[in-house]
Amino acid sequence: MLDFEQCWAALESRGAGASSGFFYGVRTTGVYCRPGCTSRLPLRRNTMFFETPAAAEAAGLRPCKRCRPMDGSAASRHVAAIEKACALLRKSDTTPTLAELADAAGISRFHFHRVFKQITGATPRDYARTHRLGRFADKLEAGQPVTEAIYASGFGSSSRAYEVAPSGLGMTPGARRRGGLGQTIRFVTVETPIGWALVAATERGICMTALADDRESLVGALRQRFPVAEMVAEDAGLKDWAGRIVRFITAPDRNLDLPLDIQGTAFQARVWRALQKIPFGKTASYTEIAATLGQPKAVRAVAQACAANKLALLVPCHRVIRSNGDLGGYRWGLERKRALLAAERAAAVREPADEAAA
16 A cells, blocks of 8 residues: 655655656646656656556556656666667677667667676677687587687687687687587596585686586596596595685685686676675675676576686675575575585584684
8 A cells, every 4th residue: 555645755865766666647647657757847746656557557547658657667777778789789790889789779879888797697798709709619619610710709800809708708719619628627526515516627727616516527528628628536635625615614714715727707707806805694686796896787697607606605696696685596406505605604603603702
């Protein structure tokens, strides 16, 4: 049930509280609007309030052409518009101009770049680059010759493809085409209280950590990612790192700090660095992470970056939850996520108590 006085106060202030939750109609114009509409504030005596657009139309009012109350929220309209631009980027062999993308989205060219970055977490240029790299990787893994794959993926020159490939693909195009041929990846598996764990590393650092119910599925996932890389199984040099991960799961007392070979897009790397800054024993929502990055509307992109994380525990995506407190998803299983968070919270509570006792 709407409180009309509260609705009027929110409408009159035109503040954050006026962004949602009700609609208002004006008797003298016969129009109903969103509370955040930029139209002139009506007189109180001419104003009516409704919970839904349907209720306003049942009272004989028509929707405002300025704020379009039947079109969903402004945020949802922007998301739908930017998806049109993203679709154009994905299907184009060359990167469209900003003017072409803005026209496809139906957004003014002046606002397009800002809205695109707020929603996707990347500039149109970075988004196109990431998509090209994805197509490039798919074609290489299918066995297409490197030169053909470069131009078929939308790169204008081979030099540009080779420039961005090491950071985007994690290796040279030739090595990626051959499934990691020429790469040496050491790995070790170990049992933990929440199942088996795998630690794999290149010469630059840990490139993959994963959790599963059995050792075989972990090794299979590693080989699928690097099908023809040289594998050194149960490498003794990684035993210490694996032991530290087991201790972290069993009795966590601080964040893990191990050398990493992070392979991802620039935006993913920013998200993963933000996750590593979540205090031990605490959680953050996808919305909070997006705000931390200075891109509050990039919540969906943050969630996608968390889902793409291949460094379990070391990049603690298990500490990211939904705004309503629900756990959300977890690549390695919700029960593991629940157990990890419970252990960390218990340890964080014990630590001040131990210090006080000392």
